[in-house]
Amino acid sequence: MIRLTADDIDRVAVLGAHCDDIAIGAGATLLTLCRARPGLRVDALVLSGGGTPREDEERAALAAFCEGAELELTVHKLPDGRLPVHWEEAKDAVEQLRGRTDPDLVIAPRVDDAHQDHRGLAELVPTAFRDHLTIGYEIVKWDGDLGTPSLYQPLADSIAEAKARLLRQHYPSQRHRGWFDDEAFLGLARIRGIECGTRYAEGFYTRKLTLNLEG
Numbered sequence: 001m002i003r004l005t006a007d008d009i010d011r012v013a014v015l016g017a018h019c020d021d022i023a024i025g026a027g028a029t030l031l032t033l034c035r036a037r038p039g040l041r042v043d044a045l046v047l048s049g050g051g052t053p054r055e056d057e058e059r060a061a062l063a064a065f066c067e068g069a070e071l072e073l074t075v076h077k078l079p080d081g082r083l084p085v086h087w088e089e090a091k092d093a094v095e096q097l098r099g100r101t102d103p104d105l106v107i108a109p110r111v112d113d114a115h116q117d118h119r120g121l122a123e124l125v126p127t128a129f130r131d132h133l134t135i136g137y138e139i140v141k142w143d144g145d146l147g148t149p150s151l152y153q154p155l156a157d158s159i160a161e162a163k164a165r166l167l168r169q170h171y172p173s174q175r176h177r178g179w180f181d182d183e184a185f186l187g188l189a190r191i192r193g194i195e196c197g198t199r200y201a202e203g204f205y206t207r208k209l210t211l212n213l214e215g
Helices: 019-035 053-065 083-100 117-126 158-170 182-196
Strands: 012-018 041-046 068-073 105-109 133-139 153-154 200-205
Touching: 012 019, 012 083, 012 117, 019 041, 019 053, 019 105, 019 133, 019 158, 019 200, 041 053, 041 083, 053 068, 053 158, 068 083, 083 117, 105 117, 105 158, 117 133, 153 158, 153 182, 158 182, 158 200, 182 200
Parallel strands: 012 041, 012 105, 041 068, 105 133
Antiparallel strands: 133 200, 153 200
16 A cells, blocks of 8 residues: 655645535545644645635635645636636646646546536646646536545544535535535545545545655
8 A cells, every 4th residue: 555644745736626626525635634734835726716705715615624734725717617618728727826836746636527627627737737646536416427536545533524514614605505515525435434444534536656666
């Protein structure tokens, strides 16, 4: 089993197509990492929701999920559901993020996500972050596109529960959605925990991983 520890990470880049994607997909991992590494640098990019109440939600939420970290968040104004026809703007946003950070870890959507915005962003990430460890988060939704993760971050019970609570607290605009509740978030975390031998976990996907076996 390959293990990446918090001591190996000083800077993280996190990317989402929409406000709440990062928190839903990797919120518990960010909580875990930021608590283990006070002062961690987190550069965050969200492609849509800028200038709306959704941006306010996102800023408050990521501040809570990244408590103790040095957080810089940029929220753009691409229209929801239209990333493929705004490809150049999305690519420029990702390139601008790369221009201001050289992270030890990149957290982004997974490339086989069924939502076109998530998938499009996932395809753009390696064009800018070519030599970086990149892991793709998953988001449960009606598409039924959940797969088999290749990486896991085990979670303390308190962290898994805090993630569900913070999502509920900071994204009131999403509470009416049928999939946006504690049962969904904790249920998926419980399944991923079973898969990696713990109670709760977040699952991630990676397309490329380089080993260093020189000793």
